[in-house]
Amino acid sequence: MRIAYFDCLSGISGDMTLGALVDAGASLQRIVEGVRSLGLGELQITADEVRKCGFRAVQITITHPPEHAHRHLHHIEAMIDQADAITAEGKRRAREIFSALAAAEAKVHGSTIQKVHFHEVGAIDSIADIVGTAIALDDLGIDAVEASAVPTGTGFIEIAHGRVSIPAPATAELLCGIPLAPSDTPIELTTPTGAAILKASSRRFGSVPAMTTQTVGYGAGQKDIEGQANVLRVLIGEVVTAPEAAELDYDRVTILETNIDNTTAEDLAAAAESLLDAGALDVIQTPCVMKKGRSGVLLTVLCPDGRANELEQLLFMATGTIGVRRLRAERHKLPRREATRETALGPIQGKESRLPDGTWRFALEYEDARAIAANRNLTVHQVRRAVRSEE
Structure with a gap:
């Protein structure tokens, strides 16, 4: 699998993305021919080597006749569809990026995807950045x-x-679900165009994946940043997977941790239940020995990034802790699906997860097993044994 990994140290914009891809080997001639086939009139795209804080990068410049058009999504999609110098795959990618932009603009302005019109991102240079x-x-x-x-x-x-x-506003909407990196740089590092490219194209956000890098490209931003190269880096290479291997799902979570020695077991159990009800993915209690030899509990809460603040407040309110640690973690998850198994007890609902060798593993949730056992006057062990006998 051939992959492009964007290292967004200084954010991302349309021209930075295009510059990085051209620097990584994309044909500028094909890009120019494809963009010109949109019917936007006389348009020039140049790629120049510049220095940003001592590092070389490619800066894209787009020149075109002045215009004042405000385009709707259907206008841009029609331009893409009629372009005869863009492949079907290139058109698909471009439409997906503009659709992501339209959805964000519609949400921000309280409109619909069909009615919303693009301002800055409907200009020729932004269209050229996205389609390019x-x-x-x-x-x-x-x-x-x-x-x-x-x-x-x-x-x-x-x-x-x-x-x-x-x-x-549109950038913030597009970045929902995408991990943000802290930055106090007093300029706009990530534009709506850059955010839309990531929203529509990126399947995963996190550290560099296991890959064999073949080429690296650098795209320059327009402004200079003191003490930091205003560039977007792209790594192009291969990720090798077995032909029948299951592709893993990825996400990022926040881990909240605290050591507690001044809360009763009953209160900890109630706190764990409240945390799960409030959206925690998991709550783990691990016995530990704290300072001065006191027995305690390491309470670990796994939660979606967007719920971390709320769950942290709940930890302070529901336990005796006076401090909570935060860690960010990347998760690899097996693909899963709802499934039904025919057993001697009849059809039983559960979940299947796909293993790396391509086979599916069936799992019966405890609550489901307990309900079946109660209804049939059996033990949970007997229910699980009936499921295993059908494997």
Whole structure:
């Protein structure tokens, strides 16, 4: 599998993405021909080598006649569909990016995808950045895109609707579900165009995957940042998987930890139940010996990133802790699905997970097993044994 990994140290924008892909080997000529076939008039795309904080990178410049058009999604999709110098795969990628943008704009403005019109991202240079990126990914033969956590920058910018905070409203909406990296840089590091490219294209966010890197490209941002290269780096290479291996799912979670020696077992059990009801993925109690030889409990809460603050507050309220540690973790998960097994007790519902060798493993949830056992006057062990006998 050929992969593109975007290292977003200084954020991501459309021109940075296009510059990085061109630097990594994408054909600038094919990109120009494809973008020109959209029917946008005389348009030039140049790629120049520049220095950013001492490091070389490719900076994309797009020049075109002045215009004042505000386009809707269907206008842009029609332009993409009629373009005769863009492959079917390139068109698919471009439409997905614009669809992600339209959904974000519609949410922000309380409109619909059909009615919302693009301002900044409907301009020729933004269209060229997005369509050019789609063409470049196709030209490089990229099967999958992954990326690091994304910094947004801080401060304020002026857009068509006035002065707004960074990240801009559409950018913030597009970045929902994407891990953000801390940044106090007082400029807009991630633009709506860059966020849309990641939203529509990236299957995973986290550290660099296990891959054999074949080429590295650097795309330059327009501004200079003191003490930091304003560049987007892309690593292109191969991820080798067995032909029949199950592809793992990925996500990122927050781990909350605290050591407790001043809360009763009953209160800890109630706290664990409250945490699970509030959205924790798991709550684990591990006996430990704390300072001064006192017995205690290491309470570990696994939670989605977006629920970490709420669950941390609940920890403080429901236990005697005075401090909570936070850790970020990347999870690899087996693909899973709902399934039914025919057994001597009749059909039984459960879940199947696909193992790395491609086979499926059936698991019966405890609560389901207990309900079946109660209904049939059996033990949970007997129910599980009936399921195993059918494997």
